[in-house]
Amino acid sequence: MQTKALKIGTRGSPLALAQAHETRDRLMAAHGLSEDAFEIVPLTTSGDRILDRPLSEVGGKGLFTKELEEALFDGRIDIAVHSSKDMATTLPEGLEVTTFLPREDVRDAFIGKLAPSIAELPHGATVGSSSLRRQALIRRMRPDLEVIIFRGNVQTRLRKLEEGIAAGTILANAGLRRLGLTHIITDLMPLDIFPPAPGQGAIGIEMRSADKSIRDMLSAIHDAPTGYALACERAYLRVLDGSCRTPIAGHAVVEGDRLFFKGIILSLDGQEAYEVEREGKAVDAEAIGHAAGEEVRAKAGTKFFEGWG
Numbered sequence: 309m310q311t312k313a314l315k316i317g318t319r320g321s322p323l324a325l326a327q328a329h330e331t332r333d334r335l336m337a338a339h340g341l342s343e344d345a346f347e348i349v350p351l352t353t354s355g356d357r358i359l360d361r362p363l364s365e366v367g368g369k370g371l372f373t374k375e376l377e378e379a380l381f382d383g384r385i386d387i388a389v390h391s392s393k394d395m396a397t398t399l400p401e402g403l404e405v406t407t408f409l410p411r412e413d414v415r416d417a418f419i420g421k422l423a424p425s426i427a428e429l430p431h432g433a434t435v436g437s438s439s440l441r442r443q444a445l446i447r448r449m450r451p452d453l454e455v456i457i458f459r460g461n462v463q464t465r466l467r468k469l470e471e472g473i474a475a476g477t478i479l480a481n482a483g484l485r486r487l488g489l490t491h492i493i494t495d496l497m498p499l500d501i502f503p504p505a506p507g508q509g510a511i512g513i514e515m516r517s518a519d520k521s522i523r524d525m526l527s528a529i530h531d532a533p534t535g536y537a538l539a540c541e542r543a544y545l546r547v548l549d550g551s552c553r554t555p556i557a558g559h560a561v562v563e564g565d566r567l568f569f570k571g572i573i574l575s576l577d578g579q580e581a582y583e584v585e586r587e588g589k590a591v592d593a594e595a596i597g598h599a600a601g602e603e604v605r606a607k608a609g610t611k612f613f614e615g616w617g
C-alpha cells in the first residue's frame with residue numbers, strides 16, 4: 309500500500325511547473341518510486357499577482373517564496389521547488405534549502421524581433437526587461453536603446469514581444485530550455501559581457517529543517533558542485549542585499565575541488581561598473597562569496613549606494 313504522497317509545492321507558472329516535474333522525476337528515479345508517490349501542489353504567490361510594477365519596487369524576491377514558505381510551515385506542502393534566482397538570501401527560522409539540482413546553462417538569451425542581436429538593433433530601439441541587472445547591462449552595451457519594463461511569466465513577455473511593444477527581450481536560457489522554447493532564441497549572451505544573476509539556472513529545494521526523512525530523501529538528488537556555486541553566489545548577494553536597487557551579477561563555477569567566482573555591480577545606466585574576481589576551495593564557497601561581496605562593495609564606495617536603499 310502506498311503511504312501518504314510527498315507534496316511538492318510550486319508556483320503555478322509553466323516554468324515553475326516544469327521545475328516541479330523535474331524534481332519529481334529525479335526523486336522517482338533516485339528512489340525507484342512511481343508517480344503516485346508524489347503530488348504537485350501549485351500555489352499562486354504575490355509575485356505572480358502583481359504584474360504592473362518592477363519587482364524591485366514592490367518588495368523584491370520574497371514575493372515569490374512567502375506563500376510557499378507558509379504552506380511548508382502549515383504542512384500543505386512537504387517541499388518547495390524554487391528558481392534559486394528568485395529566493396531571498398535569508399530564510400525564515402525552521403526552513404532550509406538543502407538541495408540544488410544540477411544547474412542548467414546560466415547564460416541569458418536575447419529574443420530579437422527587429423534584429424537577431426542587441427548589437428544589430430536599430431538606433432533607439434526598445435528592449436523589454438524589468439531586471440535591473442539586464443537593464444544596466446543593455447545600457448552599458450547600447451546607451452541609445454530604450455529599456456521598458458516587461459513583467460509577467462515567460463509566456464506573458466513573449467506575447468508582449470509579438471504585440472510589437474518591444475524590439476526584443478532577454479530571458480534566461482535555462483527557463484527557455486526547460487520550457488522547450490530554445491527555437492525562439494536569436495542570440496546567446498556571452499558571460500563576460502552579460503554575466504548572470506546570482507542563482508540563475510539553478511533549482512533549489514526548500515524543506516522544514518526538522519524533517520529528517522525528507523532531508524535524507526532529498527540528499528539523493530543534490531548536486532554538490534551546484535550547491536557550492538550557490539552557497540558562494542548567495543553569500544555574495546547577501547552582503548550586497550541592503551542595496552536591492554542595485555544591478556548585481558555574480559557567477560561561480562566549480563571545477564573539481566576549486567571554485568572560481570566573478571561578480572559585478574553596475575549603476576542603473578550601466579555607465580559605472582565595479583568588478584571582483586575570487587577563487588579558492590569549493591568547500592570555502594560561502595567565505596569566498598562573502599569576501600567578494602565585501603570587496604566589490606568597498607570598490608564602489610558608500611556614495612555609489614546612497615539613495616538607492
Ligand SMILES: NCc1[nH]cc(CCC(=O)O)c1CC(=O)O
Nearest residue numbers: 391393479480482483508509510
Ligand atoms: N524572475 C523570473 C525567473 N526566475 C528564474 C527564471 C529563469 C530560470 C532560472 O534562472 O533558473 C526566470 C525567468 C527569466 O529570468 O527569464
